[in-house]
Amino acid sequence: RWVWKNFIAYHPLDNIQGPASPGFFRGHLGLVFSSWPGRKWQVDIVDTYGRVVLLKGFCGARQLYIADPRALQFMTVKEPEIFEQQAQFISFVLHGDEHRKQRKILSPLFNVKYLRELFPVFTDIASTLSKRIAGEVHNGAGEVDLVMWLSRTALELIGVGGLGYSFNALDGDTPHETTLEVYSQYDAPESTEKDTSQFKNNIMTVLKQANQAANPAERMTENEMKGQINALIDSANVTTSRSFCRIVNELSLHPEYQARLRAEIMAAMEHADGDFDFEKLEALPLMDAIIRETLRRYPPLPLVPRTCRKDTVVPLMHPLTGRDGKTITELTVPAGTHIYLGILPTNIDYETWGPDAREWKPERWLNQLPKTVGDAHIPGVYAHQMTFLSGNRSCIGFKFALMEIKVVLSMLLTHFQFSPGKDEIEFVHAGIYQPTVNKVLVPTMPVKVEVLRVPGEDAEKVRNTL
Numbered sequence: 001r002w003v004w005k006n007f008i009a010y011h012p013l014d015n016i017q018g019p020a021s022p023g024f025f026r027g028h029l030g031l032v033f034s035s036w037p038g039r040k041w042q043v044d045i046v047d048t049y050g051r052v053v054l055l056k057g058f059c060g061a062r063q064l065y066i067a068d069p070r071a072l073q074f075m076t077v078k079e080p081e082i083f084e085q086q087a088q089f090i091s092f093v094l095h096g097d098e099h100r101k102q103r104k105i106l107s108p109l110f111n112v113k114y115l116r117e118l119f120p121v122f123t124d125i126a127s128t129l130s131k132r133i134a135g136e137v138h139n140g141a142g143e144v145d146l147v148m149w150l151s152r153t154a155l156e157l158i159g160v161g162g163l164g165y166s167f168n169a170l171d172g173d174t175p176h177e178t179t180l181e182v183y184s185q186y187d188a189p190e191s192t193e194k195d196t197s198q199f200k201n202n203i204m205t206v207l208k209q210a211n212q213a214a215n216p217a218e219r220m221t222e223n224e225m226k227g228q229i230n231a232l233i234d235s236a237n238v239t240t241s242r243s244f245c246r247i248v249n250e251l252s253l254h255p256e257y258q259a260r261l262r263a264e265i266m267a268a269m270e271h272a273d274g275d276f277d278f279e280k281l282e283a284l285p286l287m288d289a290i291i292r293e294t295l296r297r298y299p300p301l302p303l304v305p306r307t308c309r310k311d312t313v314v315p316l317m318h319p320l321t322g323r324d325g326k327t328i329t330e331l332t333v334p335a336g337t338h339i340y341l342g343i344l345p346t347n348i349d350y351e352t353w354g355p356d357a358r359e360w361k362p363e364r365w366l367n368q369l370p371k372t373v374g375d376a377h378i379p380g381v382y383a384h385q386m387t388f389l390s391g392n393r394s395c396i397g398f399k400f401a402l403m404e405i406k407v408v409l410s411m412l413l414t415h416f417q418f419s420p421g422k423d424e425i426e427f428v429h430a431g432i433y434q435p436t437v438n439k440v441l442v443p444t445m446p447v448k449v450e451v452l453r454v455p456g457e458d459a460e461k462v463r464n465t466l
């Protein structure tokens with residue numbers, strides 16, 4: 001029956017176009033998740049076959065790669081319960097009502113009011129980062145591998161900002177606690193020394209309180225709670241740290257934008273007489289444009305996977321041409337089909353963004369966006385892009401992430417000038433993008449750093465560069 005169903009009988013997806021499978025057992029899996037050609041391959045298949053592509057998974061299983069905005073809207077906003085997340089991937093591993101309840105409980109911790117309170121804490125952490133980087137630069141300029149410091153900063157920001165717990169991640173080579181230690185120390189009275197307890201309402205306390213208040217039969221076990229905390233740290237840490245890396249790298253390759261952004265930040269700071277706060281940071285147009293553009297062009301996650309739970313007809317915005325030459329205006333997706341939601345190809349679609357869609361061009365956000373951007377009805381929660389996804393599984397922490405990026409960038413640019421080091425940095429796909437050099441799959445990002453201002457000292461030299 002399995003052979004009949006999968007290989008002989010008519011299958012509704014067989015009319016969709018796609019590349020030939022490179023092998024029976026792994027199908028295209030090696031290519032979807034490969035580091036080379038990785039991201040480029042995902043864009044190429046959409047360019048070649050259309051915004052829905054038929055791929056093969058294990059033992060010939062049919063899979064779909066989808067980058068059609070209406071289909072993405074349908075799967076993530078209209079029918080997210082049918083197109084469920086695969087548990088082994090990033091994010092909260094809860095489904096249905098449990099997921100909805102948890103999201104509702106946590107939402108207040110990600111709103112602007114709460115983020116405003118976190119601003120000084122973020123600034124402190126970013127300031128420590130500047131000291132650490134300055135400590136690695138001798139004689140005013142040198143190459144620094146920024147990936148380690150930027151990763152540690154992201155960990156510390158989610159630790160203190162999200163969990164009310166300092167990992168001391170910027171304190172040299174201290175090993176980091178496991179979730180188990182963080183979780184149990186958090187309960188213990190002697191933990192107060194490490195506990196940044198001005199944030200009593202952090203994710204950990206809110207989750208614990210909600211769990212205790214729940215009906216005993218519905219309570220999460222301690223292990224499930226730890227799983228949630230782990231998922232949160234994972235979701236928040238690598239995505240954000242890789243975004244820091246990507247933006248710093250782009251600024252090092254585009255010195256004119258780096259100088260303009262530095263001038264924008266310095267002007268706002270001087271105007272505020274050093275009293276730089278959340279609102280002022282939010283109001284910097286070039287900063288916003290650079291972040292939007294980097295996250296659009298280089299989303300840290302190029303795709304997210306889903307599984308279709310029941311036979312469903314999915315509408316399309318862009319009709320496809322089937323293998324039989326006829327037009328397809330909707331897809332019949334059988335239960336059990338694995339689907340990749342194509343974030344990257346949607347973010348850089350020529351029809352939406354115009355002929356410069358694949359350039360890194362922050363200027364587009366400072367001018368009026370083409371009408372086609374609005375007409376595309378991209379369902380994403382942020383800036384017409386799918387980087388933080390859409391619907392009830394969209395990134396709950398995206399405003400948190402944006403504030404982290406803004407605070408870190410403003411601190412870095414008012415202390416340092418970045419330019420390319422001797423090795424070219426290549427961002428490769430390793431589930432998420434990571435910076436590497438010389439095709440070695442170890443996160444590395446050596447960038448030339450010139451100190452413009454020793455942390456804690458006057459900004460005279462920075463002013464002179466403007």
Ligand code: HEM
Nearest residue numbers: 091092235236239240243304388389393395396397400401
């Ligand atoms: C630039 C940085 C970030 C990017 C690009 C990003 C992207 C995403 C994406 C694409 C998803 C959907 C995953 C899926 O459904 O399969 C997601 C979910 C999630 N993200 Fe983020 N994220 C970022 C930063 C953060 C931060 C800083 C936090 C926490 C402070 C966070 C917390 C979460 C959580 C908890 C979920 C699961 C939401 C749910 O299932 O209801 N993320 N993120």
